[in-house]
Amino acid sequence: MAVQALSTAAAANNPLTKATAQPLAGGTTLIDLMKLDVMRPAAIVDINSLARGWSAIEPASDGLRLGALAKMSNVAAHADIQRNYPVIADSLRLAASAQLRNMATLGGNVMQRTRCSYFRDISYENCNKRNPGSGCAAMDGVNRMHAVLGTSDQCIATYPGDFAQALIALDAAVEITGKAGTRSMPFAQLHKAPGSTPDIETALQPGELISAFSVPGRWPRSVYLKARDRQSYEFALSSAAVALDVQDGTIRDARVALGGVATVPWRAREAEALLKGQKFDDGLAQRVADAAFADAKGRQHNSFKIALGKRVVAHALQQAVTMEI
Amino acid sequence: MSEKSGSGPSGFDRRAFMAGAAGSALVPMAARAAAQDANVSAASDPALPVDVTLRVNGKDKRLHIDARTTVLDALREHLKLTGSKKGCDHGQCGACTVLIDDRRVVSCLTLALAAEGQEITTIEGLATDDHLHPMQQAFVDNDAFQCGYCTPGQIMSAVACVKEGHAGSEADIREYMSGNICRCAAYPNIVAAVKQAAPEIMKG
Numbered sequence: 001m002a003v004q005a006l007s008t009a010a011a012a013n014n015p016l017t018k019a020t021a022q023p024l025a026g027g028t029t030l031i032d033l034m035k036l037d038v039m040r041p042a043a044i045v046d047i048n049s050l051a052r053g054w055s056a057i058e059p060a061s062d063g064l065r066l067g068a069l070a071k072m073s074n075v076a077a078h079a080d081i082q083r084n085y086p087v088i089a090d091s092l093r094l095a096a097s098a099q100l101r102n103m104a105t106l107g108g109n110v111m112q113r114t115r116c117s118y119f120r121d122i123s124y125e126n127c128n129k130r131n132p133g134s135g136c137a138a139m140d141g142v143n144r145m146h147a148v149l150g151t152s153d154q155c156i157a158t159y160p161g162d163f164a165q166a167l168i169a170l171d172a173a174v175e176i177t178g179k180a181g182t183r184s185m186p187f188a189q190l191h192k193a194p195g196s197t198p199d200i201e202t203a204l205q206p207g208e209l210i211s212a213f214s215v216p217g218r219w220p221r222s223v224y225l226k227a228r229d230r231q232s233y234e235f236a237l238s239s240a241a242v243a244l245d246v247q248d249g250t251i252r253d254a255r256v257a258l259g260g261v262a263t264v265p266w267r268a269r270e271a272e273a274l275l276k277g278q279k280f281d282d283g284l285a286q287r288v289a290d291a292a293f294a295d296a297k298g299r300q301h302n303s304f305k306i307a308l309g310k311r312v313v314a315h316a317l318q319q320a321v322t323m324e325i
Numbered sequence: 326m327s328e329k330s331g332s333g334p335s336g337f338d339r340r341a342f343m344a345g346a347a348g349s350a351l352v353p354m355a356a357r358a359a360a361q362d363a364n365v366s367a368a369s370d371p372a373l374p375v376d377v378t379l380r381v382n383g384k385d386k387r388l389h390i391d392a393r394t395t396v397l398d399a400l401r402e403h404l405k406l407t408g409s410k411k412g413c414d415h416g417q418c419g420a421c422t423v424l425i426d427d428r429r430v431v432s433c434l435t436l437a438l439a440a441e442g443q444e445i446t447t448i449e450g451l452a453t454d455d456h457l458h459p460m461q462q463a464f465v466d467n468d469a470f471q472c473g474y475c476t477p478g479q480i481m482s483a484v485a486c487v488k489e490g491h492a493g494s495e496a497d498i499r500e501y502m503s504g505n506i507c508r509c510a511a512y513p514n515i516v517a518a519v520k521q522a523a524p525e526i527m528k529g
Binding site: 096 | 375392393395414415416419422428429430431433434435436438439482485486489491499500501502503504505
């Protein structure tokens with residue numbers, strides 16, 4: 001295995017164009033999965049030398065730009081992010097541990113593998129994500145942590161991140177840099193639902209790196225609520241990213257995204273539609289929560305996530321409506 | 326890691342390293358191919374160890390190690406600094422916490438190669454002369470451990486927790502120390518120790 005340092009993502013002979021090479025940013029997922037023999041890259045390319053140009057936190061009056069190599073902890077602690085994008089600050093602050101947030105980058109965070117306990121354990125041969133076509137041990141296994149939305153008959157692993165829910169809720173765009181230069185795509189198109197190819201998790205091509213995220217507008221009335229088995233340092237059983245624009249008691253715009261319950265970052269557009277133009281009350285919160293989980297499919301151990309997820313959505317809406325801004 | 330920014334026209338600097346993989350026989354072949362593409366002229370047998378210089382507790386340490394070696398294994402197995410502990414080796418327990426450029430990280434998920442040029446501080450580097458660091462003294466004063474295995478990681482994490490400004494309340498201390506697991510559940514005493522040491526550390 002080779003470990004190399006990369007100084008420009010657009011280099012003509014960028015070794016990341018090889019599918020067997022992996023970029024190294026914070027390394028908190030990659031090194032973990034390498035130790036488990038789940039990921040066995042032929043080469044590692046250390047991209048941290050790009051940090052000087054790719055780690056800026058740039059709030060502006062009409063939106064926000066975040067460099068992909070900014071550290072999670074630095075973005076979470078930024079006063080402008082806390083004030084104008086609390087859903088982003090809280091999604092980062094409530095993720096992982098202080099040590100991991102110091103190491104992990106924004107780009108690496110959204111590119112962390114979608115994974116479950118069976119994916120992480122190579123003693124289980126049947127994992128369509130690890131060994132395409134081998135089956136899925138989770139379907140009839142211990143699937144308490146698994147997804148209830150966006151699943152397929154091939155894979156039910158939960159997308160594990162938090163920050164991505166804030167990005168998808170706020171209509172973020174992702175800037176991608178590769179051999180051919182820079183392109184932009186809606187963040188909502190970055191992650192691929194498992195379908196029949198759960199081994200393919202994103203739309204990034206070999207050799208491409210995320211260089212930045214951009215978020216239009218400001219969302220001071222926004223929250224990230226995360227329910228989990230322990231109070232801190234744990235993945236979500238269910239989470240909700242909610243952002244509202246409320247004027248004179250009427251909801252002008254609403255964003256709702258779900259975490260811990262879906263195979264990809266999940267935007268609940270049907271739920272959002274129910275909120276727009278309405279005045280908030282508990283009945284509306286309940287109808288919105290029901291709509292968000294209308295298509296959910298529970299399995300043996302994870303059906304509780306549907307009831308829990310609805311309560312998380314309703315509670316997050318309540319918090320967003322009543323918060324002081 | 327700005328030290329890595331000097332590069333040639335290939336887009337790669339001369340700090341490109343090759344090393345062998347213990348796994349599949351295909352891996353070294355693939356690594357050689359990558360080396361040619363990257364125009365790496367190193368004595369490029371990927372099976373060979375690489376030279377790394379780590380700055381640990383203020384001293385430069387030259388190492389000749391497998392490219393995949395973590396900071397934790399470099400410290401414990403090669404530099405005989407066994408204060409940093411290996412608990413889970415997967416970033417879940419915090420026993421291996423060290424400071425890199427004054428930021429707390431888990432050394433088990435940090436490659437030594439990626440830490441080159443940075444300042445690593447371990448539990449061995451905390452005391453000065455014969456004086457314990459205030460956080461070390463606070464752990465003693467508050468009986469903030471039973472078996473002691475997680476303690477070096479707890480102390481390194483606690484020092485950073487205070488300097489980050491996250492030790493203002495017991496709730497903050499508990500939240501921002503959650504990356505350090507204590508199987509003996511000495512948590513109330515750990516919180517008390519962090520509270521005791523915080524003012525002294527902030528005073529400088």
